[in-house]
């Protein structure tokens with residue numbers, strides 16, 4: 001199975017240097033696609049030097065300025081669809097997502113369409129160093145989104161995912177509106193509306209090694225409203241279920 005890992009980056013030079021080396025040491029047929037938004041710390045140049053050292057295994061998309069996570073992933077997905085690969089991974093550059101977990105996720109993909117690296121399924125954990133408020137908010141946010149959207153998932157906001165390429169390509173990605181981490185809720189919900197098979201693999205979620213977290217109470221409160229908007233936006237697909245797949249033109253066509 002040929003896997004492409006899409007990593008959106010903004011100021012992740014130090015993290016990326018280490019992450020790419022670890023990814024290439026995994027026992028997987030894996031390539032990397034970095035989508036960098038002209039990071040002031042030179043992340044784009046770090047990515048370029050890897051693509052010179054690993055021709056064919058490392059690609060970089062440079063964008064002129066910080067344009068947000070949603071469009072970074074959308075541009076990355078469209079490029080991946082053209083590469084003849086079997087599975088597409090989403091992961092953060094900051095080592096919150098342990099690259100080793102990709103091995104278990106790839107095994108899991110044999111029996112599902114989307115394998116999610118999950119902090120809240122049996123065996124999953126979050127960083128012990130997280131303050132109690134952040135742990136509580138994250139756990140509550142997941143419970144909240146899961147209840148409102150009727151998702152049988154413990155970790156709806158995880159950004160560590162491995163998709164079957166056909167499944168991701170079959171999603172109406174042009175309808176996805178959210179940015180930030182509601183993007184992840186929206187995409188999981190969309191996959192569930194289309195009755196894709198979702199499976200969770202336990203992960204340990206470490207706090208970012210370098211750089212500062214942007215998570216705040218304000219972001220979480222805003223997200224709480226957005227969950228309702230997501231439910232409303234896809235009411236047609238929720239009703240259609242699996243039949244919704246046929247009603248959609250394939251993404252990137």
Ligand SMILES: Nc1nc2c(ncn2[C@@H]2O[C@H](COP(=O)(O)OP(=O)(O)OP(=O)(O)O)[C@@H](O)[C@H]2O)c(=O)[nH]1
Nearest residue numbers: 008009010035037067068069072092093208213214
């Ligand atoms: N290309 C691009 N990448 C981004 C942008 N915003 C965030 N990223 C990257 O997306 C990934 C997830 O972002 P993080 O900043 O780690 O977000 P987070 O994990 O919710 O928050 P932290 O607690 O700060 O780690 C990282 O690899 C970032 O570098 C953006 O506007 N453009």
Ligand SMILES: [Mg+2]
Nearest residue numbers: 092094096208
């Ligand atoms: Mg992070």
